[in-house]
Amino acid sequence: MTTTAIAPRPRLRGFTAESVFVGRSLTQSLRDGESLSMSILLPVMLMLLFTFVFGGAIEPGGAYVDYVVPGIILLCAGFGAATTATYVARDMSSGIIDRFRTMPLRSGAVLTGHVVASLARNLVATAVVIGVGLLVGFRPHADLVAWIGAAGLIALYILAITYLFASIGLAAGSPEAASGYGFIILFVPYLSSAFVPVETMPEWLQWVADNQPITPIIETLRGLLMDTDLGTEPWWAIGWCVGIVAISAVWGAWLFGRKSRRH
Template sequence: MTTIAAPEAPVAPAVPVAPARVRLGAFTAESTFIARSFRHSVRDIDAMLMAVLLPTMLMLMFTFIFGNAIDPSGGYVDYVVPGIILLCAGFGASSTAISVSRDMTTGIIDRFRTMPLRSGAVLTGHVVASLARNLVATGVVIAVALLVGFRPVATPLEWIALVALVALYILAITYLFAAIGLAASSPEAASGYGFILLFLPYLSSAFVPVETMPEWLQWVAENQPITPVVETIRGLLMHTPVGDQGWWALGWCAGIIAVSVVWGAWLFRRRAGRR
């Protein structure tokens, strides 16, 4: 007798399960982009050399060509070095605008936005790498200044305060340049906008006393961020009167950082399509 097998029940098609979204640990993205920016800095030897050579050449020019005309006593190098320190920081930070703009225009951000990354991680990598690079460049410039006759009278505690203030200034101007790199339409435009900011030290007390300027320019020099930072650095190094310039320097740096961080985060979300 033939047995008829019962038909098998139809098998339901497998429902694809979406992969779980990877959650990164705290500061994992930031540390990754910091390492990436450091690798780029090490490879970009030309940018590092320019960040050191340009301020050093300007210091030598002001000291040996213009110095005797400005201060025949030969002490102009002690006056000009604080301004050169800030100029060095500006030259080094300006490359951040170009690097950020390059990231935004080469398509790599399109890859980043598909990953579970915080929008500020890319900028943090650029800023931290620039801070370290510029502190090294500033140290080299100070060493060269000592070789050409710079004689600071700062105590060890004042040197620590100096390094902290310079680091805060570098952080502020680097965040500002990073935001400019986001706002610029191309790396070339970012370089041009950054170059304009590099003129600010010349409109301050970095190279000549404010009172020697025309009256209309004195107001500009006294009410811009570079002058209080320069005067505070000069006071720490040479024990010149500082007054309330130190508080103004801290306030300017904190304000620039706050505005640049907010502006940069908004620009990054807008350009990278992040929410």
């Protein structure tokens, strides 16, 4: 009797595997319309609140909307990326990773799918927030080059914060825990120059605001959009984003490999 050996299935080449999981993650986002809507509505509501309720007290001249929109843009990216932690934690706890391991896929394709899908949906959400900002009086002075620079910085920040949230989702024991941990990250922009100048804060809080990643990113974005002096802020902004991506990617790969072996 002749035994026929079954050849192992070849792994998907190129970006085929990643594209499959990008499509899967985008489909998840569209099906989870409530999370997608809230990630846009909450920043818009905050922008309207700070502009029309607090804006007159903070900036009596009425130009506060120009100050606050860059911070709202990053806040929107944070809200949108936070759902990635929940999606990743759900994948890890639902047992679907076991099925993925039997398929000819690279192990990193799952995370890449989540990250790229988050980048796509958050860029759309950011465009919506900017559009609403223009409707309520936001008047940027950026030229084409500055807009391209601002878009690049926003994309880099979304990439960084999404990788961080994906790693948090891997580290969390459940989707609920991932959501809770993500809330801590979402609180960081409130301790930056997003809503008020750093110099108006108490001295101890100024140190916190000056030595965290959000402030230089916001100041760079604000400088690009409003055509003000950038100083050294862009270097700090890029450095923070690249550092977060690098650390989160390594941490996420290690967590994914460890948890995949357990299942």
